[in-house]
Amino acid sequence: KEGRVVVPLRFVSETLESAVTYDGGYGGINITSVAYQNKIDSGAVTVDRWGRELRTKQTSKEWNLMSDTPDNVYGIKKYMITHMKGQIDAKNYINRFTKEELDRIAKNVKDYYKFALNVDYRTINATAYFSKSFDLMGHNGYMNPMPFDEFVSFMKKNKVIVEGYAFPDTSTIYSYHGTQFIRTKFKFRVLNAIDITQFNGDSYNPGGRSDKVTWVKKGKWYETYSDVSLFSNSQDIQGTLKIGSTGNMFTKGAYLYKELK
Incomplete structure (x- = not known):
């Protein structure tokens, strides 16, 4: 579209071993890699209620x-x-x-x-x-x-x-x-x-x-x-x-x- 390539978000992300979740309330999509989730779990990274990084x-x-x-x-x-x-x-x-x-x-x-x-x-x-x-x-x-x-x-x-x-x-x-x-x-x-x-x-x-x-x-x-x-x-x-x-x-x-x- 308009000189840009559009790919299926969930398929590509999950193929790269990232978790894809849809926040229906806000209307947002969160893509989280295993490495990033480990940072959240360890406390190295803090995210808000919408999964955005502080x-x-x-x-x-x-x-x-x-x-x-x-x-x-x-x-x-x-x-x-x-x-x-x-x-x-x-x-x-x-x-x-x-x-x-x-x-x-x-x-x-x-x-x-x-x-x-x-x-x-x-x-x-x-x-x-x-x-x-x-x-x-x-x-x-x-x-x-x-x-x-x-x-x-x-x-x-x-x-x-x-x-x-x-x-x-x-x-x-x-x-x-x-x-x-x-x-x-x-x-x-x-x-x-x-x-x-x-x-x-x-x-x-x-x-x-x-x-x-x-x-x-x-x-x-x-x-x-x-x-x-x-x-x-x-x-x-x-x-x-x-x-x-x-x-x-x-x-x-x-x-x-x-x-x-």
Whole structure:
């Protein structure tokens, strides 16, 4: 596919004597070699509830540092939505959630961006787009359909075709001045657009809080990191949090991006 060879993951891994397990709650696949499992069993390596490796040196009071996460991701600026006092860092906040609750929150974020980062102007429909947004976002029971109608109209006019997905990092959920956030990695590419800087809800009509993404090039894959705001109308927020805003990916001064080769 697109110049790359795709192989059956389980067959190749198990042929190389690695164990393959599927985490249905989070939607992740863990591949563990015999040598790596021995390191876990001996305590030389520590993994979290999802099988991800924690760094040996935990030098941060704010984050649980993961071996597979670049240093600069932990330095992304936090942004404030409300003005309540107080914050709870990820290192402490994650302990309030069970794995099942965090799996549901991660799935909510994944499902939203599977929807919002896969737009095709030839098939998008305003009524269906609003209905799906209503289901996938956290709200108080009411959402104004007009901004969604205007967005869909623009996507059609701009001839947008984009594809992508999100990887919310369950180790990074935190509370900041009354709002919950989860640090998230995105991958996307814009296949078509007249104005290529506006290709989804997060990049649409920039200004105020969001940047105009002038660095995007047609057909190129990008990897970005930013905080996704979460919201729930329930007093019991554990596992009920959903996307709280349609603009998370390109908040001014609060995201990272790189073009993938």
